[in-house]
Amino acid sequence: MASGKEIRGQIASIKNTQKITKAMELVAASKMRRAKQRMDAARPYAEKIKRVIGHLTQAHPEYKHAFMTVRPVKRVGVIVITSDRGLCGGLNSNLLRRLSSRVKEWQAQGTEVSYSVIGNKGVSFFKSFGGNLLATKSGLGDKPHVTDLIGSVKVMLNAYEQGEIDELWLMSNLFVNTMTQAPTMQRMLPIAKEDVAVSHGHWDYLYEPEAKDVLDALLTRFVECLVYTATVENVACEMSARMIAMKNATDNAGKFIKELQLAYNKARQAAITAEISEITAGAAAVSG
Amino acid sequence: MSATMQLDIVSAEGEIFSGKVDRFFAQAANGEVGILPHHTQFITTLKPGEVRVLAGDEVSFFYVSGGVLEIQPDVATILADTAIRAKDLDEAQAQEAMTRAQEAMENAKTDLDVVRAQNALAEAAAQIAMLGRLRDQLSKQGLTH
Numbered sequence: 001m002a003s004g005k006e007i008r009g010q011i012a013s014i015k016n017t018q019k020i021t022k023a024m025e026l027v028a029a030s031k032m033r034r035a036k037q038r039m040d041a042a043r044p045y046a047e048k049i050k051r052v053i054g055h056l057t058q059a060h061p062e063y064k065h066a067f068m069t070v071r072p073v074k075r076v077g078v079i080v081i082t083s084d085r086g087l088c089g090g091l092n093s094n095l096l097r098r099l100s101s102r103v104k105e106w107q108a109q110g111t112e113v114s115y116s117v118i119g120n121k122g123v124s125f126f127k128s129f130g131g132n133l134l135a136t137k138s139g140l141g142d143k144p145h146v147t148d149l150i151g152s153v154k155v156m157l158n159a160y161e162q163g164e165i166d167e168l169w170l171m172s173n174l175f176v177n178t179m180t181q182a183p184t185m186q187r188m189l190p191i192a193k194e195d196v197a198v199s200h201g202h203w204d205y206l207y208e209p210e211a212k213d214v215l216d217a218l219l220t221r222f223v224e225c226l227v228y229t230a231t232v233e234n235v236a237c238e239m240s241a242r243m244i245a246m247k248n249a250t251d252n253a254g255k256f257i258k259e260l261q262l263a264y265n266k267a268r269q270a271a272i273t274a275e276i277s278e279i280t281a282g283a284a285a286v287s288g
Numbered sequence: 289m290s291a292t293m294q295l296d297i298v299s300a301e302g303e304i305f306s307g308k309v310d311r312f313f314a315q316a317a318n319g320e321v322g323i324l325p326h327h328t329q330f331i332t333t334l335k336p337g338e339v340r341v342l343a344g345d346e347v348s349f350f351y352v353s354g355g356v357l358e359i360q361p362d363v364a365t366i367l368a369d370t371a372i373r374a375k376d377l378d379e380a381q382a383q384e385a386m387t388r389a390q391e392a393m394e395n396a397k398t399d400l401d402v403v404r405a406q407n408a409l410a411e412a413a414a415q416i417a418m419l420g421r422l423r424d425q426l427s428k429q430g431l432t433h
Contacts, residue, residue, distance in 0.1 A: 038301070041301060041302040041303070042300060042301060042302070044296070044298045044302070044303035044306075045298040045299060045300045045301075045302075045303075045367065048296055048298050048365050048367060049367055051365065052331075052356070052358045052365055052367065055329075055358065055360060056331075059329070145301070146300045146301065146369075203329060204329070205329045205330060205331045206328060206329065206330045206331070207331055207332070208316055208317055208318050208330070208331075208332035208333075209317045209318055209332075209333070213317070213333060214331050214332060214333055214356070217333045217356055218331070218356050218367075221355075221356065221367060221369075224300070225300055228300050
């Protein structure tokens with residue numbers, strides 16, 4: 001049985017760990033609140049741009065943009081959003097497991113997959129997973145900006161325009177609530193016509209300067225907006241997952257300390273009992 | 289009561305303005321446009337510059353660094369790349385950005401650098417012009433900046 005001193009040392013070290021996990025839990029909780037505010041702030045833009053795209057698909061433009069044309073799918077591109085740092089439960093591993101099972105389905109159909117990866121965890125995953133990486137971006141921090149993402153999105157849009165990929169997907173975590181985050185996949189390109197209501201009459205926009213320029217600008221922003229929203233949402237997911245993971249760690253440490261404290265008390269009691277019996281035995285020998 | 293239309297100005301990182309307006313002006317790709325209610329469907333890209341919004345007796349200014357403007361008869365949407373309320377613009381910062389852009393243009397080596405520097409210069413110049421106008425307006429109203 002471990003001596004009293006050893007157990008005391010163990011208890012002290014677990015208490016230190018507990019302090020750290022408790023602090024991380026509190027930090028994650030406050031960061032999550034801020035991330036949720038940013039998520040809400042991004043919502044109006046997403047709604048408005050969807051409204052405009054909705055109008056646009058109802059119009060009857062003479063010019064048909066590549067992003068709105070469905071092609072037979074031979075190759076797909078995926079933008080994968082992960083967190084930069086770990087210690088956030090199964091958030092990234094769940095997402096990447098879901099991704100790899102989907103990739104297997106694609107490969108079984110003979111579809112090639114290429115990726116653009118955002119976040120450190122995804123980048124290191126792809127080192128072992130392999131696959132055709134077109135772009136990576138990491139170190140976005142807790143406050144990602146649209147400008148940080150433009151590069152990784154642009155690479156995929158160029159690939160789409162040049163026919164190197166026929167569909168563009170987005171893989172990220174959906175913030176259901178503080179306790180639950182769900183990995184989701186959505187198709188960003190081509191923009192589906194079936195999502196939109198039936199058209200009213202025959203009308204088209206006045207375009208300035210040219211339909212192509214305007215649509216280019218608009219649709220690029222649409223994809224950027226989707227990726228930005230997903231990235232901000234992923235930060236909120238990361239923070240809430242970390243908060244839960246750290247709360248569990250703190251609770252476990254508490255349980256561990258209780259058990260050790262009990263063992264320590266027993267060891268101490270045993271030592272005292274042994275000492276007393278030695279003394280009484282000694283006294284009996286002297287007086288006897 | 290005269291007709292009004294709904295105007296929404298949003299940037300990816302937040303909502304800037306939303307409300308009923310009488311008319312507004314924006315810097316479209318081919319020059320300034322003024323939009324009244326019941327305009328026909330119209331869609332255009334925006335240059336860096338100001339957006340002037342008239343609602344009742346009130347005039348407000350916004351600065352956008354580019355984006356897309358969409359008009360439907362009763363609702364207009366400005367999808368701004370970055371939008372700032374004119375009040376929050378900092379003149380010193382704008383001046384500094386302009387000097388930086390000019391320097392960059394003089395030292396530019398490739399065509400791409402030149403284009404980038406020209407964009408930065410246009411943006412800074414638009415911000416400064418707008419600040420000037422804002423100041424004029426405030427002094428007219430008897431307010432000091």
